[in-house]
Amino acid sequence: GTMAAAALLFLLLVAAAGPGRAGAGRARRDALREELLLSPLPAGDVAATFQFRTRWDADLPRGAVSHYRLFPKALGRLVAALGVQELHLALTQGFWRTRTWGQPPLQAPAGAELWVWFQPTVMDVDKAWKELSNILSGIFCASLNFIDSTNTVTPTASFKPLGLANGTDHHLLRYAVLPREVVCTENLTPWKKLLPCGSKAGLAVLLKAERLFHSSYHSQAVHIRPICRDASCLAVSWELRQTLTVVFDTFSSGQGKKDWSLFKMFSRTLTDACPLASQSKVYVDISPKNKEKELLEVTPAPASVYEAIVQGDKRTYAVYDLLSPSLFNTSRSLNVQLKWKRPQDSSELPTPVLHAQRYVSGYGLQTGEISTLIYNTHPYRAFPVILLETVPWYLRLYVHTLTIITKGKENKPSYIHYQPAQDRRRPHLLEMLIQLPANSVTKITIQFERALLKWTEYTPDPNHGFYVSSSVLSALVPSIIAMKDVDVEQSPLFTSLFPSSDGSSYFVRLYTEPLLVNLPTPDFSMPYNVICLTCTVVAVCYGSFYNLLTRTFHVEEPSRGGLAKRLANIIRKFRGVPPL
Amino acid sequence: ITDVLTAVALYLAIQDFNKVVFKKQKFLIELDKYAPDVAELIQTPMEMHYIPLKVALFYLLNPYTVMSCVAKSTCAINNTVIAFFILATIKGSAFLSAVFLALATYQSLYPLTLFAPALLYLLQREFIPVKLKSKSFWLYTMQYTALYLCSLVVIICLSFFLLNSWDFIPSVYGFILSVPDLTPNIGLFWYFFAEMFEHFSLFFICVFQINVFFYTIPLAIKLKEHPVFFMFVQIAIISIFKSYPTVGDIALYMAFLPVWSHLYRFLRNIFILSCVLVVCSLLFPVLWHLWIYAGSANSNFYYAITLAFNIGQILLISDYFYAFLRREYYLTHGLHLTRQDGTEAMLVLK
Numbered sequence: 001g002t003m004a005a006a007a008l009l010f011l012l013l014v015a016a017a018g019p020g021r022a023g024a025g026r027a028r029r030d031a032l033r034e035e036l037l038l039s040p041l042p043a044g045d046v047a048a049t050f051q052f053r054t055r056w057d058a059d060l061p062r063g064a065v066s067h068y069r070l071f072p073k074a075l076g077r078l079v080a081a082l083g084v085q086e087l088h089l090a091l092t093q094g095f096w097r098t099r100t101w102g103q104p105p106l107q108a109p110a111g112a113e114l115w116v117w118f119q120p121t122v123m124d125v126d127k128a129w130k131e132l133s134n135i136l137s138g139i140f141c142a143s144l145n146f147i148d149s150t151n152t153v154t155p156t157a158s159f160k161p162l163g164l165a166n167g168t169d170h171h172l173l174r175y176a177v178l179p180r181e182v183v184c185t186e187n188l189t190p191w192k193k194l195l196p197c198g199s200k201a202g203l204a205v206l207l208k209a210e211r212l213f214h215s216s217y218h219s220q221a222v223h224i225r226p227i228c229r230d231a232s233c234l235a236v237s238w239e240l241r242q243t244l245t246v247v248f249d250t251f252s253s254g255q256g257k258k259d260w261s262l263f264k265m266f267s268r269t270l271t272d273a274c275p276l277a278s279q280s281k282v283y284v285d286i287s288p289k290n291k292e293k294e295l296l297e298v299t300p301a302p303a304s305v306y307e308a309i310v311q312g313d314k315r316t317y318a319v320y321d322l323l324s325p326s327l328f329n330t331s332r333s334l335n336v337q338l339k340w341k342r343p344q345d346s347s348e349l350p351t352p353v354l355h356a357q358r359y360v361s362g363y364g365l366q367t368g369e370i371s372t373l374i375y376n377t378h379p380y381r382a383f384p385v386i387l388l389e390t391v392p393w394y395l396r397l398y399v400h401t402l403t404i405i406t407k408g409k410e411n412k413p414s415y416i417h418y419q420p421a422q423d424r425r426r427p428h429l430l431e432m433l434i435q436l437p438a439n440s441v442t443k444i445t446i447q448f449e450r451a452l453l454k455w456t457e458y459t460p461d462p463n464h465g466f467y468v469s470s471s472v473l474s475a476l477v478p479s480i481i482a483m484k485d486v487d488v489e490q491s492p493l494f495t496s497l498f499p500s501s502d503g504s505s506y507f508v509r510l511y512t513e514p515l516l517v518n519l520p521t522p523d524f525s526m527p528y529n530v531i532c533l534t535c536t537v538v539a540v541c542y543g544s545f546y547n548l549l550t551r552t553f554h555v556e557e558p559s560r561g562g563l564a565k566r567l568a569n570i571i572r573k574f575r576g577v578p579p580l
Numbered sequence: 581i582t583d584v585l586t587a588v589a590l591y592l593a594i595q596d597f598n599k600v601v602f603k604k605q606k607f608l609i610e611l612d613k614y615a616p617d618v619a620e621l622i623q624t625p626m627e628m629h630y631i632p633l634k635v636a637l638f639y640l641l642n643p644y645t646v647m648s649c650v651a652k653s654t655c656a657i658n659n660t661v662i663a664f665f666i667l668a669t670i671k672g673s674a675f676l677s678a679v680f681l682a683l684a685t686y687q688s689l690y691p692l693t694l695f696a697p698a699l700l701y702l703l704q705r706e707f708i709p710v711k712l713k714s715k716s717f718w719l720y721t722m723q724y725t726a727l728y729l730c731s732l733v734v735i736i737c738l739s740f741f742l743l744n745s746w747d748f749i750p751s752v753y754g755f756i757l758s759v760p761d762l763t764p765n766i767g768l769f770w771y772f773f774a775e776m777f778e779h780f781s782l783f784f785i786c787v788f789q790i791n792v793f794f795y796t797i798p799l800a801i802k803l804k805e806h807p808v809f810f811m812f813v814q815i816a817i818i819s820i821f822k823s824y825p826t827v828g829d830i831a832l833y834m835a836f837l838p839v840w841s842h843l844y845r846f847l848r849n850i851f852i853l854s855c856v857l858v859v860c861s862l863l864f865p866v867l868w869h870l871w872i873y874a875g876s877a878n879s880n881f882y883y884a885i886t887l888a889f890n891i892g893q894i895l896l897i898s899d900y901f902y903a904f905l906r907r908e909y910y911l912t913h914g915l916h917l918t919r920q921d922g923t924e925a926m927l928v929l930k
Contacts, residue, residue: 364873423760452762455775520764520872522879527775530883534772537890538791541820544898549798553909 039285094217098355109470111179158388163225177469202274206266217247261337269333273322280322312479358512376436385475393421401447468515589663591636639835648828655828678727701807767825846903856892
């Protein structure tokens, strides 16, 4: 559809005149939009999603750009120098509980996740990937330099480009997850520094570390992708989206009641919009959950209400426009308050259409089994889902034990791509396209064996275990209500995260839990002892054989006896006992 | 099936070998090479009649063989090839022996060391004395070497054509030589390299691999009159010091023990060693379970049993070697040894 036309036109652009002519008639070459989405979750928690989108009408890989205004220079030069087509980096702490919280707008796995599409002009993709992960590790103060060939895979079907793409050769894609990575303030600070207004004005003033990390789920991400400049898609712009999703928990924030306000969540209120932003809005999800009267009351009263169909559901949002002069008339600061009108019934929790869970079973330190359960709760529609599993090499998967069972019967996947691991070089990669029948549970199990590693390959806390990164489920979920095509410029940012191909389904990417697996450990205090004892055994053999090979039998000559024997004989003479 | 084949091959081999030994004994008696009072040391046909059967039974009923059969290990196939190689060597067919040795080397590198005993036996059979200057010696050696190398090359090239790449050479032989996988087994290597300092790992890998091949030449020099015993000692050394030993390898050399049952009176520590071996074999699964499943023991426990088991094996082999050499001495020098002044003497190794 639109994507194919976009790809064709992108080819024409190579011979087209420079974008300078097209940009001459424009007032600005880059634009910033910021947005905060507050959505109360069914269980009483609140999810806040910040999005900062900088769009820059420049041709990064081609032109020698020297004047950076809103687009951060660090990222711009990175994209230009390493030939990056698309970059997605997410640092997450916690796990999004899809079953109780609903479908996430944009989920990321626990730890650090980095996936990058490179331009077709890049010759050595692995070298560029290594450089990229090292540079990003410096920019974001995260240990991304631990990304190497033992945790990088090349998925073939799961991660299609989200922006404009000129053909998809999957050898240009690299994906890596570091599930052990911890996210903290020192990762937030450089992320905030990339924002045009920093954390001094606009929505970013709410991003205070001591409140943000006191939450159940914290995910900050950077997405860079090329997009169409306008509807005719004659030119390419680069879009940088920085998203931050945080879920505040009633229990962890020490509040018994489920009334929220911006001040309670962030310990700050909004005072003004970022002066560099062309749009700055706060959306609050006030959709009535079961078509009765509203559950929520929002104060101050919103200036307008926006209705949209998001993820197959009709939703209503209260909109606060920070750039409109009428907003700050009554008070100097904006403190949005949400009050629950009636108590939440736990029986009314709506289940999302697609959710999954994963666990490891088995006993002992030798073998185990990874089981993934995928639930399709749609009443009558079946849809396929692509499952991507990356398992480290030291858990040796037995692919012949892979079973997929749906409703008691075996379910054969229509596409399997399996790449076995190589010790210390490559992890396992398993990608499958599985059809999920309506209203069913699919169980995928695979058995593995644990390897014994060299003592230097263990982490300093080896009995904590080793992490297996989350598996990725990508699906086009059929929606109950038909959705319209969104115009990226006009509609809110949270509706245009993923490109939509048609109105009948929406794209969802889910992650399962990471797993923690124990490996048998050698005794770390023993290296010298082990070397000595083993060499002793070898020396015993060598000694015995040396004796037998180099010496011959002789009749023993009588000897006078040593000193001890003579002394013993003297004592015996005194006792009257015969001598030795 | 392979186990039965191995047993049958060993049976036939030992039968032939017994005939050879008996002939040689008679020959030496007639030559008066033996001392007069060693009548009780000489092997009689009566006691030698049941040895092949005992060998076959030792192999088939050995708990180690049963264990490796239940585990469906490819060790049984290795054993079969080596058994056929021994049969071919003892029958005297140089071509078949070279082919089977090439097959055995192709599967795991270590049977390469069995080249020397096979060569010595075939030379003995052809009545070619092992003298460095003799032309017939070199001629026969060259023939045998050529046969062996040709069959090896043929097998490797067949593999190449099956796979269309040379990748299998680092995967198979590189794996055996460089020991990358550290799954615990009954050998000495795994824990050693799990706890090795990175700096020295290459050095110690080389030392351990040389250790297997190193005993061939000294043993060849010492045991050039008795190539079948040499073969037995060599197989035992391979199965103790190879990089991934299994109980199936142990079963193979244990099957030969009845052939030398006449050495029983000269074995020094046989009771302790057999106790050590039995106790260690029983403790292996117990300590493995404690380490991996119960979590109440350490990897050190299993490693200790590995050490004790290997020491038991090593001392068993050296004990048999000692007994063999001692019997040879007695055969040539008489059973009752007297010193210069007439009192009873003791034998020492000096």
